[in-house]
Amino acid sequence: MMFSQVSVIALLCFARTTSASCGFYIGKALTADGSVMLSRTSEEVSSHWLEIFSAKDHSNANMSVGVTEHASMPGRLMNISQASNTFRYLSMEYSDFEGFLAPLTNGGVNEKGIAVRDKWAQNRDDLIAMTPNPQMGLQYSDLARVVLERANTAREGVELIGQMSAEYGYANYGGNSHLIADANEVCIVWEMSGGKKLWAAERLGYIEDFPVDFTNSPDYMGSLNIVSFAIEQGWWNPNGTEPFNIFNVYAYQAEGYTARDGGAKYMSQAALENATRAMAPVTEKDLIERLWPSSVTAPFNPWWLGVKGIPPEYGLHRYLYKNAASTFLDPEYQYQEATYFAGRTFKQVLYYTCSNPEAFLPIVQNILHGFENASFADLKWVERSAQTLAENGQREAALDLLTFYSHARAEKALALGKTMVDTLDAYTKLTGQFPMPSGSPINDPGLGTETVNCLVGWDPDLPADQQTPLKTFRRQTRARIR
Numbered sequence: 001m002m003f004s005q006v007s008v009i010a011l012l013c014f015a016r017t018t019s020a021s022c023g024f025y026i027g028k029a030l031t032a033d034g035s036v037m038l039s040r041t042s043e044e045v046s047s048h049w050l051e052i053f054s055a056k057d058h059s060n061a062n063m064s065v066g067v068t069e070h071a072s073m074p075g076r077l078m079n080i081s082q083a084s085n086t087f088r089y090l091s092m093e094y095s096d097f098e099g100f101l102a103p104l105t106n107g108g109v110n111e112k113g114i115a116v117r118d119k120w121a122q123n124r125d126d127l128i129a130m131t132p133n134p135q136m137g138l139q140y141s142d143l144a145r146v147v148l149e150r151a152n153t154a155r156e157g158v159e160l161i162g163q164m165s166a167e168y169g170y171a172n173y174g175g176n177s178h179l180i181a182d183a184n185e186v187c188i189v190w191e192m193s194g195g196k197k198l199w200a201a202e203r204l205g206y207i208e209d210f211p212v213d214f215t216n217s218p219d220y221m222g223s224l225n226i227v228s229f230a231i232e233q234g235w236w237n238p239n240g241t242e243p244f245n246i247f248n249v250y251a252y253q254a255e256g257y258t259a260r261d262g263g264a265k266y267m268s269q270a271a272l273e274n275a276t277r278a279m280a281p282v283t284e285k286d287l288i289e290r291l292w293p294s295s296v297t298a299p300f301n302p303w304w305l306g307v308k309g310i311p312p313e314y315g316l317h318r319y320l321y322k323n324a325a326s327t328f329l330d331p332e333y334q335y336q337e338a339t340y341f342a343g344r345t346f347k348q349v350l351y352y353t354c355s356n357p358e359a360f361l362p363i364v365q366n367i368l369h370g371f372e373n374a375s376f377a378d379l380k381w382v383e384r385s386a387q388t389l390a391e392n393g394q395r396e397a398a399l400d401l402l403t404f405y406s407h408a409r410a411e412k413a414l415a416l417g418k419t420m421v422d423t424l425d426a427y428t429k430l431t432g433q434f435p436m437p438s439g440s441p442i443n444d445p446g447l448g449t450e451t452v453n454c455l456v457g458w459d460p461d462l463p464a465d466q467q468t469p470l471k472t473f474r475r476q477t478r479a480r481i482r
Ligand SMILES: *[C@@H]1O[C@H](CO)[C@@H](O)[C@H](O)[C@H]1NC(C)=O
Pocket: 062, 064, 077, 078, 079
């Protein structure tokens, strides 16, 4: 079975839980400049920082992978051998999820133009229950990093995940997937919980109907047991009339839970897909401002892979870092920790903005869009100038120019963030709208009450058709599905 070259969008957020992460891909046929776009939202609470990893040569080096006994599904770390060379890549690193060890990554983009994002893709409970304790193997972040470090194409990324899972196993917290894109195509890989080395991949799609003889198809890949295991377990009958459907067989089993329409978020995958098609040809600005504003109160900054470093304000800090509350700072980080932290500043903007989203959100977003407009307007001359330098044998100067521009924008963005916090702080306090907390615990107990968000009148973690808009909607409780 062949898909046409012009096919378009793939979006996954296969999780029946409020802490799902979603990925979003727009193919080159739907974008204004013929590039592919990949985006993601995540709900890891922990500290996040931007990092550029240099290309490296390694000789006989090991890498430590897996999860520890402290993970939500306990495991043991293992050493596997590192490749002899790894590529340069850019990643948003973070400090904790489900007890997994820092630093973690959901993905990023490498020097070969390969972009990868992981997304929660939960499996059926009986599969999760089969997971050995301790579990061993690479976990979602290890797999994303291996793809960034080693893959030349999207397809190669899938093959790497397949090989690594077959050789070392897959450690998890209930199933996960990766969206891997290059300039031409995108693949979705779903790694299954259970310790059975099960995985399935499809070029461009939601991984639903899946050919039983997938090894003969260029559009599908998977572990060789992906069909036989389902038959063994009685999850699919090869003699029946139902086609083999990976989602139906391996996903979390619940009434009304489907790959395309049954999401756990306010908008379903299908609704977002339709919105994207209606907007085509899509520009990067459409994506970040209208379609997928994954950053509600922080501006987007341009980064190129050739940028020589990240300003300390955007690097690793202890704010929300695991164990920061019970340890002293390593003096090596004294200077970096002394800087303002962009992650913290824009969280402050978020909290103030979402305290009164009707009044503040349009103003804050207009400011951010104005800032982003100015960056977009500069991109043409910045990239043209860098290219001219590179074409004239001045590669270093080209990289210096890109570094200078990215840093200048990042610093300006942070200054803007501070101004916004100060302004919102003054306004909120001076107009008598600043309530002191009443003394309840500062950490949300995680029981499913609404947490801070800017979606007025709606719950972002429930499909729109399962809720009625409420005029004053704050901290409504509801039962969690799991
Ligand atoms: C991995 O290798 C390092 C260095 O060789 C060693 O200290 C560590 O104990 C090893 N970890 C495991 C789980 O084998």
